[in-house]
Amino acid sequence: MTTALSQLQDHACLIVDGKDRPGIIADVTALVTRNGGNIVSLDQYTDDPSGGLFFQRVVFHRSEFSAARPDLESQLNDLLAPDGYRWSLTDQSVPKRMAILSSKSDHCLLDLLWRHRRSELPVTVPMVISNHPTSADDVRGFGVPFFHVPSAGADKSAAEDRIVKLLAGNVDFVVLARYMQILSGEFLNRVGVPVINIHHSFLPAFIGAGPYAKAKHRGVKLIGATAHYVTEDLDEGPIIEQDVVRVSHAETAADYARRGADVERQVLSRAVLWHAQDRVVLNGNQTIVF
Amino acid sequence: MTTALSQLQDHACLIVDGKDRPGIIADVTALVTRNGGNIVSLDQYTDDPSGGLFFQRVVFHRSEFSAARPDLESQLNDLLAPDGYRWSLTDQSVPKRMAILSSKSDHCLLDLLWRHRRSELPVTVPMVISNHPTSADDVRGFGVPFFHVPSAGADKSAAEDRIVKLLAGNVDFVVLARYMQILSGEFLNRVGVPVINIHHSFLPAFIGAGPYAKAKHRGVKLIGATAHYVTEDLDEGPIIEQDVVRVSHAETAADYARRGADVERQVLSRAVLWHAQDRVVLNGNQTIVF
Amino acid sequence: MTTALSQLQDHACLIVDGKDRPGIIADVTALVTRNGGNIVSLDQYTDDPSGGLFFQRVVFHRSEFSAARPDLESQLNDLLAPDGYRWSLTDQSVPKRMAILSSKSDHCLLDLLWRHRRSELPVTVPMVISNHPTSADDVRGFGVPFFHVPSAGADKSAAEDRIVKLLAGNVDFVVLARYMQILSGEFLNRVGVPVINIHHSFLPAFIGAGPYAKAKHRGVKLIGATAHYVTEDLDEGPIIEQDVVRVSHAETAADYARRGADVERQVLSRAVLWHAQDRVVLNGNQTIVF
Amino acid sequence: MTTALSQLQDHACLIVDGKDRPGIIADVTALVTRNGGNIVSLDQYTDDPSGGLFFQRVVFHRSEFSAARPDLESQLNDLLAPDGYRWSLTDQSVPKRMAILSSKSDHCLLDLLWRHRRSELPVTVPMVISNHPTSADDVRGFGVPFFHVPSAGADKSAAEDRIVKLLAGNVDFVVLARYMQILSGEFLNRVGVPVINIHHSFLPAFIGAGPYAKAKHRGVKLIGATAHYVTEDLDEGPIIEQDVVRVSHAETAADYARRGADVERQVLSRAVLWHAQDRVVLNGNQTIVF
Incomplete structure (x- = not known):
């Protein structure tokens, strides 16, 4: 799906991957919601439901994303770093x-x-x-x-x-x-x-x-x-x-x-x-x- | 993806649809996790991110799903009925x-x-x-x-x-x-x-x-x-x-x-x-x- | 199949269509050969083998095609006009x-x-x-x-x-x-x-x-x-x-x-x-x- | 294209391949026509129009093909053997x-x-x-x-x-x-x-x-x-x-x-x-x- 960049103002893309564990999707989506993000699309994949690798892509809208970004990143780090997850957060409006x-x-x-x-x-x-x-x-x-x-x-x-x-x-x-x-x-x-x-x-x-x-x-x-x-x-x-x-x-x-x-x-x-x-x-x- | 029924023991499929609202994905996935479910796959679609219709399919594994089912259904009803969401829960091991x-x-x-x-x-x-x-x-x-x-x-x-x-x-x-x-x-x-x-x-x-x-x-x-x-x-x-x-x-x-x-x-x-x-x-x- | 025009020097394309009759392919290909043409490709189709319509496309090489063309056209007319066949002859090197x-x-x-x-x-x-x-x-x-x-x-x-x-x-x-x-x-x-x-x-x-x-x-x-x-x-x-x-x-x-x-x-x-x-x-x- | 075998009564398939030469298509199709065959489909391919290899497949209808076959084969041999062409003739009604x-x-x-x-x-x-x-x-x-x-x-x-x-x-x-x-x-x-x-x-x-x-x-x-x-x-x-x-x-x-x-x-x-x-x-x- 292609979308004009102007329509992607205040949209962010979060990619998370690491070892699968129960609750990881709920934790990530709750964090996004708690910070005022509205999830636009969510994809996830686990290469083995019993202890395999977990991959997630979440696109969400958050008003004034640029301002909120440092705090979001800090919270994401607190949530994901202890379990060794890799993550990246990108601003979809920036080509x-x-x-x-x-x-x-x-x-x-x-x-x-x-x-x-x-x-x-x-x-x-x-x-x-x-x-x-x-x-x-x-x-x-x-x-x-x-x-x-x-x-x-x-x-x-x-x-x-x-x-x-x-x-x-x-x-x-x-x-x-x-x-x-x-x-x-x-x-x-x-x-x-x-x-x-x-x-x-x-x-x-x-x-x-x-x-x-x-x-x-x-x-x-x-x-x-x-x-x-x-x-x-x-x-x-x-x-x-x-x-x-x-x-x-x-x-x-x-x-x-x-x-x-x-x-x-x-x-x-x-x-x-x-x-x-x-x-x-x-x-x-x-x-x-x- | 096809999977033998024997591998689907204790797997359930939850379909939710209704008017999109912030946090609905987090609420549903948290409910599943809180009840001991491990999400195997999750798909969602919103036909318009600003107030459109929301559709979600979650497949999760829950040990002894049959026993847990009535309680899960009751909680889903409490979460989803007030906002007018339709939902269905099926046992994936039942053909x-x-x-x-x-x-x-x-x-x-x-x-x-x-x-x-x-x-x-x-x-x-x-x-x-x-x-x-x-x-x-x-x-x-x-x-x-x-x-x-x-x-x-x-x-x-x-x-x-x-x-x-x-x-x-x-x-x-x-x-x-x-x-x-x-x-x-x-x-x-x-x-x-x-x-x-x-x-x-x-x-x-x-x-x-x-x-x-x-x-x-x-x-x-x-x-x-x-x-x-x-x-x-x-x-x-x-x-x-x-x-x-x-x-x-x-x-x-x-x-x-x-x-x-x-x-x-x-x-x-x-x-x-x-x-x-x-x-x-x-x-x-x-x-x-x- | 695309071919550079320079390679199509002295190549002609003959299209014939009309009511199918025994021997039409042999007659057309013999005429081409008799006139020094070497057939490069030939396609034909009959929509009903018993008395249906016949369609044929022949591409052939003939040295100095331009010079030979009037005589070829005259012979094609003698062969095809009496039976009511439509035909066209084009110079493949002319875009x-x-x-x-x-x-x-x-x-x-x-x-x-x-x-x-x-x-x-x-x-x-x-x-x-x-x-x-x-x-x-x-x-x-x-x-x-x-x-x-x-x-x-x-x-x-x-x-x-x-x-x-x-x-x-x-x-x-x-x-x-x-x-x-x-x-x-x-x-x-x-x-x-x-x-x-x-x-x-x-x-x-x-x-x-x-x-x-x-x-x-x-x-x-x-x-x-x-x-x-x-x-x-x-x-x-x-x-x-x-x-x-x-x-x-x-x-x-x-x-x-x-x-x-x-x-x-x-x-x-x-x-x-x-x-x-x-x-x-x-x-x-x-x-x-x- | 599939066709019921009953419709293939008296249909034969002739395959010819060998070194390309001018007139080979005309010679083969004329032989078929001269022997009472009506060509139903014809395909040919030359891997190099200047002296390459030539391949031809002709399906034709000939009343009482079985009776005519030996004579046809003899004529095909006379035409094709001297130039070293390989050929085969099969009865399409025989599965x-x-x-x-x-x-x-x-x-x-x-x-x-x-x-x-x-x-x-x-x-x-x-x-x-x-x-x-x-x-x-x-x-x-x-x-x-x-x-x-x-x-x-x-x-x-x-x-x-x-x-x-x-x-x-x-x-x-x-x-x-x-x-x-x-x-x-x-x-x-x-x-x-x-x-x-x-x-x-x-x-x-x-x-x-x-x-x-x-x-x-x-x-x-x-x-x-x-x-x-x-x-x-x-x-x-x-x-x-x-x-x-x-x-x-x-x-x-x-x-x-x-x-x-x-x-x-x-x-x-x-x-x-x-x-x-x-x-x-x-x-x-x-x-x-x-």
Whole structure:
């Protein structure tokens, strides 16, 4: 469900996770209510009702949330810290700052910028960084700054360094919109915010480069795309969203790439929306999408 | 999510709906916790956060639920009746009793019986009633009683009367598994339990008889099926589930019927499962499926 | 299957339809071969093998097709005219000229322009006409002329007259990319080329205005979109393509509109591609999509 | 498209494949027409229009086909053998003989038997062989012979030998309907007819045992099934059909197995239908499905 940011004034999102115990939902919802919060939506999940892990997402409205926030946080800490629960509280009216990294392919890039312009995504886009200059005019046409950081040669450290310096402190998450460079573990550490990638296959099938050619060679009847958080293990990060489309023997690997592009932009935009709405919670290497 | 009934010992499902007010979730979950219940899953929905309608489904585990039930019900009444909330409390370990009405087509009938046998549906099947004797052996092969109630002629009242007498007091809901007779309003009143139908089109397209022929004639590219609660207004009852399948110009209306049968049995089985699990809540002529 | 126009040099598409008779396929393919054509793809369909209607699409390569064309046409006429077959022969390397009419919503418009730019559609776009000026900069950014033809008031004849004058002789087909004005029968006659519309519902469900609100009110579980040729009977023209997406009770009619937009642009782009490739053949009010 | 066998009297299916050359379609269709055949459907595919491989499937009606067959075959040989084309001619009114091998899971087995009974599949079912006796009554209830061939222990050669002796000369193809034993290369050689398997994952993802558990562990958002021809390389044979269904984090691996069962039986039944209709042609390790 998408909602204009203006309608989210004084809405907060509370995420709690930790070891399940009786009464945790009642305690959290009572705390919210006691502090004048009106619960708009609540989702919870327990991976094992007998002593498993507990995950909860509560969106609530509280007049003058900003003023009430410090006190709420203090009470939440008192309630949740003793039992070792992790929790986060975000102001839903504050859009997340999203940087996009792209290469030559523009289908995912333009789709995100266009969805942002029509208010589908609760984000701001402070910058697009690309190792190719081809999309500069399009990006700037959307009123978004564009930085060209070439990435030729075997040693990517200088390019990565420039990118980190552009991103540092300016963004809340990064989207790799068909960015065709492998990022180092050091880069991920230095960036320090979540990085979302779109892989052009139905992972874990066709890991690595050239998945459409591999799919054609194997003779599969469906091709897909996978949006996932980036970790140091290439193509192994937690999956946020996937989808597929039917192909036929009469189509070539180039056709697969064109048809797959439609799935990629669709899957990536859903993953970005859900991340921006604090709907995605990690459970080990799996995601819970509330 | 399906779960074996044996695993649902001492599990209860509480459905609450009424006018939304701050604190209602906290009050209900606190009541459950105070009474020794451990919440296994919780879903809620508000159709308008400012003073709309509120719907909640809570599944909880409570040791010796049967013994605790009267006291729980009394407390729920004290909490919810003053504000005009409707509520129901069901024992998840007690399967609902499902009667099936069918005609000559057996795809939905056999699919339900087979899913029941492999423990996919938390129901018992006290009887199958059909206006044709063709499926008698198959039904009895599943260990289910079969009653043949012919329905020839314009006046269906005698047949309906026989069916009501078979059902009365013996079933919790009725499934029309491609039962090709229109049931009267009087019948629905006398039966007094929910009746679920499977319509062989994507309602509201192709209302009435012969939907596959109509679909072929109109040249649609997808055909579908709709499971809905039966009301006096034919094909207008609340929709529980729908799905579609792609067809091509090269297929005939008879092909549509064969391909549609796969969608029908799939859609109906999902609707039956969700109804049996108390997941479907009415909001006017719409359904909320938790 | 999409193919770059440069690869379609000397490729022709022959469409034949009429009353089926033994040997028609052999006669047509032999004629093509005798004239130096190498068949690249062949599709045929008979709606009734005993004396029904016959439809055939043959794509073939013939060196120096332009030079050979008059002679080929003469032979085709000798073969097909006596039996009353209709036929058309098009040069696949010549892109069709597509005009787009739009209003305020830009999702279908921009998607078509973007697909054209990345060579997915074998068309040229000589103009975009809109009754709102909002998309002018975007359209011109794609290097496409933009004409603003306001359409206020009850009498649309002046606006329609201006549009006809812009289109006359300049386009091979027209796409209504969420153009929110009803076109008169007189307009359709004067334009004289095929007009493709995208309707924001799964026709024939929710005919007319406001289909997403109607879908929300009826409580359907899937929403869809339909691309069809425009006829004088509103929402009744031959359907080219349809698709759907699942929605939930938790989404509003505004959410449906946003999610439906994704289906609309997808469905419309497929219909446009197939039309531009001469894949769509009319069989009464139905389409055959080869 | 399914068609009752009675309607397929005097219908033949001709499959031709080999190196593409100009005029091959015209030559084949002219031969059919010259011999009194009326072409009902024609599909062709060339994997590369310049000198690639050519595949053609022609279904035609010829009165008294059986009588005309030897002469037709002789002419086809004269036309096609010199250029090294492979071809086969089958009588569409003669159902293929299909054996089913199964284990404890009955969803694929019963679905095939039920589809056969309602005339959806143009096959006969001379036998079901299982390494478990559990399905015996169900199978015999469909009027089909059931043979129990236990397969315990590490050495499967005795069991395989018994199975080969049951199948030899009696069947045209074999379906592994969730048969949980790995068949040896020697078995495949001795059986000498095509063997179709249903794998419970979207191959090549999750090759090997326990794919649903693997899918749960990896956190994928869709699960699938794959029908493929069996070769000596486990899970590597040519794919005939695949499909997927969406799953959520709230479902367990056991839920995946139950939901996947619906996809498995659907995918397998489509693959069996297409194989029985001679629609599946091998192109190396890929299939062309006409």
